[in-house]
Amino acid sequence: MDINIHRIDLPKRIIIGSNILSKVPSHIIDLGLGRRALIVSGYGATSSYANTVKDYLIDSGLECWIVNVAKASMDEIAKVSSISKEVGAEILIGVGGGKAIDVAKYTALNNYTKFVSIPTTPSHDGIASPFASIRDLDRPVSIKAATPALVIADIDIISKAPRRNIIAGCCDLIGKFSAVLDWRLAHRLRGEYYGEYSASLALLSAKHIVKYSEWFTVKDIPVEAIRVLVEALISSGIAMAIAGSTRPASGSEHLIAHALDVIANYPALHGEEVGIGSIIALYLHGRNWRRIRDILRSIGAPTKAKEIGIDKKQLIEALTIAHKIRPERYTILGERGISSEAAERIVYILELC
Ligand SMILES: [Zn+2]
Numbered sequence: 001m002d003i004n005i006h007r008i009d010l011p012k013r014i015i016i017g018s019n020i021l022s023k024v025p026s027h028i029i030d031l032g033l034g035r036r037a038l039i040v041s042g043y044g045a046t047s048s049y050a051n052t053v054k055d056y057l058i059d060s061g062l063e064c065w066i067v068n069v070a071k072a073s074m075d076e077i078a079k080v081s082s083i084s085k086e087v088g089a090e091i092l093i094g095v096g097g098g099k100a101i102d103v104a105k106y107t108a109l110n111n112y113t114k115f116v117s118i119p120t121t122p123s124h125d126g127i128a129s130p131f132a133s134i135r136d137l138d139r140p141v142s143i144k145a146a147t148p149a150l151v152i153a154d155i156d157i158i159s160k161a162p163r164r165n166i167i168a169g170c171c172d173l174i175g176k177f178s179a180v181l182d183w184r185l186a187h188r189l190r191g192e193y194y195g196e197y198s199a200s201l202a203l204l205s206a207k208h209i210v211k212y213s214e215w216f217t218v219k220d221i222p223v224e225a226i227r228v229l230v231e232a233l234i235s236s237g238i239a240m241a242i243a244g245s246t247r248p249a250s251g252s253e254h255l256i257a258h259a260l261d262v263i264a265n266y267p268a269l270h271g272e273e274v275g276i277g278s279i280i281a282l283y284l285h286g287r288n289w290r291r292i293r294d295i296l297r298s299i300g301a302p303t304k305a306k307e308i309g310i311d312k313k314q315l316i317e318a319l320t321i322a323h324k325i326r327p328e329r330y331t332i333l334g335e336r337g338i339s340s341e342a343a344e345r346i347v348y349i350l351e352l353c
């Protein structure tokens with residue numbers, strides 16, 4: 001392959017609005033995505049949205065089936081893949097949170113079907129990105145998946161998500177500050193490809209959350225804030241699509257979050273772990289970690305180990321193994337990572353316990 005060729009696959013259409021599920025069929029038809037759709041949904045509250053979408057599709061003369069998944073695992077992916085082939089699905093529609101969207105997105109890439117993303121929670125930036133987080137692979141990192149052809153973000157639905165999920169989405173975006181610093185470092189130190197445009201776009205999504213952080217401090221977060229968050233999450237996903245990797249959106253703060261998942265078996269929401277990882281990563285970069293910690297505190301995000309259900313020993317262990325999670329991804333953690341003495345000091349200085 002010519003190394004000068006950089007291919008970018010972007011979503012064909014992104015719709016953000018209120019009460020827009022009824023418009024799903026017309027966008028699918030308009031974009032010529034196909035007439036046979038398999039909806040992937042979770043088992044919880046979001047399955048009712050999946051039924052609503054199915055009814056709209058059938059009313060519009062499309063064929064539609066629903067499959068429910070309990071987790072984003074290879075078993076569930078195999079199940080969805082075989083049903084998709086059995087019914088001859090041309091489109092996989094993920095309706096739900098991370099699990100349903102990740103399973104639909106990953107299966108769509110492998111089955112050569114179109115992928116439509118209909119998020120019901122704003123807890124992570126996988127809404128529009130071409131990467132999926134699958135739990136039982138060798139490593140807890142995101143892998144290549146299909147770029148959504150269509151994203152339908154219904155603000156009415158997303159604003160009904162639990163406050164905790166909304167704040168987790170803010171934290172995932174705040175992680176872009178250190179992700180971009182790590183990317184620049186890898187570029188300067190290791191000659192890794194660095195895309196300034198996608199880095200700027202990812203940074204913008206983090207700055208947007210900081211700019212509007214006041215809106216997220218209240219108990220009932222206003223709908224305008226949800227819109228800001230959803231737009232920023234989509235921007236971060238597009239930054240990954242432009243970069244062709246998760247680099248603009250995932251650096252040492254994500255390695256720390258993944259290490260926490262390994263040590264404590266997914267103790268908290270992904271974004272909550274990334275928030276804590278960001279404070280540490282910014283400290284290591286010598287940046288203004290106090291400001292970010294104060295913003296996280298102000299919006300009610302966890303900034304201490306116990307708030308994500310882990311103890312000091314687990315946190316220190318996670319910090320010392322974070323650099324091993326993805327050795328090819330160079331970050332401020334370097335090749336040897338954080339020593340346990342340094343981890344102890346970090347925990348003390350950053351008041352993490
Ligand atoms: Zn993330």
